[in-house]
Amino acid sequence: MTIQVMTSPIPASPRVVLCLDRIGRRRAGRVAVQELSLELQAGQVLGLLGVNGAGKSTTLAMIAGALRPDSGGIALNGEDFLEHPELARTQIGWLPERAPVWAELTVVEHLDAHGRLRGLSGTALRTARAAIIERLELQPLARRLAGVLSQGQRQRLGLACALLHRPSLLVLDEPANALDPVQVAALRALVREQAAAGTAVILSTHLLAEVTAVCDRVAILHEGTLRHDGPVRAGDHAALEQTFFAIAMNGVARAA
Amino acid sequence: MSHAFANTLAVTRLEWRRLLVRPLAWVLAALTVAWLAWNFTLMLGGFLASQVQRAAQPDGPGFVDLVGVPLLGMLAQLAFLVVPLLTMSTLAGERRNDTLPLLFAAGVPASRIVLGKYLAVLGWLLLWLALALAMPLALAHATHIDWGKLAAATLGLALMLAALAAIGVACSSFASHPALAAAAALVIALALWSVNLGAQMAGVNGGAINWLAMSTHLQPLLRGLVSSADLVWFALLIVLALALATRRLAADKERN
Numbered sequence: 001m002t003i004q005v006m007t008s009p010i011p012a013s014p015r016v017v018l019c020l021d022r023i024g025r026r027r028a029g030r031v032a033v034q035e036l037s038l039e040l041q042a043g044q045v046l047g048l049l050g051v052n053g054a055g056k057s058t059t060l061a062m063i064a065g066a067l068r069p070d071s072g073g074i075a076l077n078g079e080d081f082l083e084h085p086e087l088a089r090t091q092i093g094w095l096p097e098r099a100p101v102w103a104e105l106t107v108v109e110h111l112d113a114h115g116r117l118r119g120l121s122g123t124a125l126r127t128a129r130a131a132i133i134e135r136l137e138l139q140p141l142a143r144r145l146a147g148v149l150s151q152g153q154r155q156r157l158g159l160a161c162a163l164l165h166r167p168s169l170l171v172l173d174e175p176a177n178a179l180d181p182v183q184v185a186a187l188r189a190l191v192r193e194q195a196a197a198g199t200a201v202i203l204s205t206h207l208l209a210e211v212t213a214v215c216d217r218v219a220i221l222h223e224g225t226l227r228h229d230g231p232v233r234a235g236d237h238a239a240l241e242q243t244f245f246a247i248a249m250n251g252v253a254r255a256a
Numbered sequence: 257m258s259h260a261f262a263n264t265l266a267v268t269r270l271e272w273r274r275l276l277v278r279p280l281a282w283v284l285a286a287l288t289v290a291w292l293a294w295n296f297t298l299m300l301g302g303f304l305a306s307q308v309q310r311a312a313q314p315d316g317p318g319f320v321d322l323v324g325v326p327l328l329g330m331l332a333q334l335a336f337l338v339v340p341l342l343t344m345s346t347l348a349g350e351r352r353n354d355t356l357p358l359l360f361a362a363g364v365p366a367s368r369i370v371l372g373k374y375l376a377v378l379g380w381l382l383l384w385l386a387l388a389l390a391m392p393l394a395l396a397h398a399t400h401i402d403w404g405k406l407a408a409a410t411l412g413l414a415l416m417l418a419a420l421a422a423i424g425v426a427c428s429s430f431a432s433h434p435a436l437a438a439a440a441a442l443v444i445a446l447a448l449w450s451v452n453l454g455a456q457m458a459g460v461n462g463g464a465i466n467w468l469a470m471s472t473h474l475q476p477l478l479r480g481l482v483s484s485a486d487l488v489w490f491a492l493l494i495v496l497a498l499a500l501a502t503r504r505l506a507a508d509k510e511r512n
Contacts, residue, residue, distance in 0.1 A: 066357035068509050086259060096361075100354040102270070112274070116266035117362035119259070152321045253334035 017042050017169050017200035018063065023072030025058055028212030032058040033224045036072070040200045042168070046192060047215035048204040053246050055096050055224040056204040057173055061179060063202065064094035064171045077168060077198065089118055093167035097174050103147025105158055107138055110146050112163060118165035132160045151178035158189070163194070170194055172203040176210055188214045212237045222247045263364045271346065284341060288334050288407025289319060289387050295330055296388055296391045299323045312436035320402045324392040325478055326411050330389045332413060332474070335420055340441035342380065343424025344434040346373040347505060356508060366506035370498055374425050381417040385410070412477025415490040416470065422443055423496035431502035
């Protein structure tokens, strides 16, 4: 088992895109995340595992800037993110769980709205929109209202919105939800493509196979605390499963 | 363009677009303008029928007194119902659809979200006012119009709509469901209008209770009297309501 407790001060080193320094957050009267520290480098894909209620979505919402931690610090590309939440505008792309949408807007209007919120306009917005529509094969859905899309289609739209402005950090909360096997394969290819281009990716999932297929590193959360942080060895599904279940059953994980 | 302005504009455009594609806004506009047009023709008929009698009174009421201002008065009555319905979803709807975090994660501060949404609703309401105003103005070439009185009454209506919109947005920021926001906005607006009713019936025309009432500040404007004290009252109400909305929205990010 590798338990990593980061105490490095903000700002982090330049190659590090994201640095969480003992962040904590209470939700609905209970501790959702506590003393969570980890680093993520450019081009790295980190899988976040945990049972329901482990604190994965809360952690990702804090990283994305949708929630503010009660304690600790977050550095984004070396800058204090809590001091400058506007950094999220250009540097973070976030796909929340269940991909919420503005039901009244079409797919194209959705992308335009997200682009404007992220500081794109004019030709830059149109170019980025056309590129992401082509990359995620959203052409047949372009004029359809977001409210009538299936969950899988909404996931793709959410992913397109997260990628539109070419963020340096991509935060994906259960991105494979409701996707068919072909789309899951396409999603994995996309994540690897983003990582190869230098984007740091953090994704939460319930699927261990997802982690072994696409991630360089895995972090396992349990009851709001980080219980494991280590590299993923290709094809070593059994070891990951053993570690995960040991933690999930509230035992002490043993190093694989 | 500064980030703050671009953020506000992006939220305004998003909200404006959503208003335009939502049937509620169109239905409200169509029904209320039709109602106002019907009443306009009735009032115009009455005005024309009494023209001979009024010719004998050189200082008697004119077209603006008998048609223009009463029409705006009807719009004011309709506004108590229309504005809460229009503002109810601005923030409560976002919260209910889980789309509020998308705005936070785009680095948009709570104050810009509130301001952006407020400006979109205000734009719609001013357009509504312009449509109502177009009716008496269409006869400008055929009758004598007291432009000063009409301008003062229009200013009063615009301020009243702006104040009701701010109250509506504030209620929407506190409510978990749009219907609750609409009900709260309606009750607060009616209370603010009639808070001095008892004092008026008792013959009291001054004091804090009368100062608090919206009717105290709108009626002089409808009579053509523009006083800076009335303008400041509306400005204070708008700022207070928007500040409360901002505070509540910021708490969503801090506390949820």
